[in-house]
Structure formats: structure tokens, C-alpha cells
Amino acid sequence: MKKIIILAVACSVCLSTLFAQSSLQPSGTLNAAMDKIQVMEGHWKGGGWLQMGPQRHEFTETETVTTHANGTVITIDGIGRNARDTAELVHQAFAVLSYDQQAGRYLMRAIRADGNHVDADFEVAADGSFVWGFSHPMAGRIRYTIRIADGRWSENGEMSRDGQTWMPFFQMNLVKVKM
Numbered sequence: 001m002k003k004i005i006i007l008a009v010a011c012s013v014c015l016s017t018l019f020a021q022s023s024l025q026p027s028g029t030l031n032a033a034m035d036k037i038q039v040m041e042g043h044w045k046g047g048g049w050l051q052m053g054p055q056r057h058e059f060t061e062t063e064t065v066t067t068h069a070n071g072t073v074i075t076i077d078g079i080g081r082n083a084r085d086t087a088e089l090v091h092q093a094f095a096v097l098s099y100d101q102q103a104g105r106y107l108m109r110a111i112r113a114d115g116n117h118v119d120a121d122f123e124v125a126a127d128g129s130f131v132w133g134f135s136h137p138m139a140g141r142i143r144y145t146i147r148i149a150d151g152r153w154s155e156n157g158e159m160s161r162d163g164q165t166w167m168p169f170f171q172m173n174l175v176k177v178k179m
Helices: 002-022 028-040
Strands: 042-051 056-068 073-082 089-100 105-112 117-124 130-136 140-149 152-160 167-177
Touching: 028 056, 028 073, 028 089, 028 140, 042 152, 056 089, 056 167
Parallel strands: none
Antiparallel strands: 042 056, 042 167, 056 073, 073 089, 089 105, 105 117, 117 130, 130 140, 140 152, 152 167
């Protein structure tokens, strides 16, 4: 009899979990936060340049941005290739972007092809642009500003050792392509 009662309790817990899961919907706060960055979703192609010393390197880029988990998570999959030799991979990264309702801020983890990652700050600026960045022990503060309008994605990267003077080192311009 004791085994039957334990089995009945276990089944009811499992069933209640299943029913609870089927009715889960994101909160209005979460939906509003994710709606602000929804414009990123899609498949993007273009090119840009990167300069970390005297020489500027040009690249072609694809960014695939997808929503998951009922629109509460966005993934960004970026691949950059040398513009002169597209067989040469010069950049590959994957990022996960979500919104922490308790903290009232976005969370972004970016992972590079070498397995290293950064937990970046991410915010939606008053003008609707996206600003993300992090501190680097050698370079100082790194920040990227993304502007998306009319199917165009423009992203600029800057670095600063003092937080006051910013030096551009990266620019990328993409267009949204139909799949």
C-alpha cells in the first residue's frame, strides 16, 4: 500500500509539472524587454574591417540571430572570413542574450571559437541602438554600438584605456537577407 501511495504522489507531481509548463508565458516585463531587441532576428550578411595595430584587416561576415524559448532568449551566431581569402576563418563567435527580470538588465554571454567567453554588458540606449561591451585586462574597456534600421545593421567597436578617450578598431555593415 505504501508503494502505491508513493507512486500516486510521484505521478501527481509529474502531471502537475507538465500542466504548469504548458501554461507558462513570459511576463509583460520580459516581453517588453525582448521586443526591444527583436529587430536583430534574421540572417545578415556583409563586411567590415578590424584594426588592432598598424594594419587594417577586411572581412566578410554572416550573423544568424534566432529567438528561442517562447521569444525569451536570442542566440547570435557570427562567422567572419578574410575578405581576400574567404577560406580563411578570422572570426567565429556565438552569443546568448536574455533578460534578467529580477536584476532589470540584459545578460549576454559571448563564446569565441577558441572556447573563451566573456559575460558582456548589454543595454538598449535611448536612441534605440544597442551597446554592449566588457573590460579586457590588456585593452581596457571594449564597447560595440549596433544600429539597426531599414534592414541594415551597422556596428562600431571602440576601446578605451581611461573610459574617456575612445579609439575605433572595428566597423561592420550588414544587410538582412531573406532565407
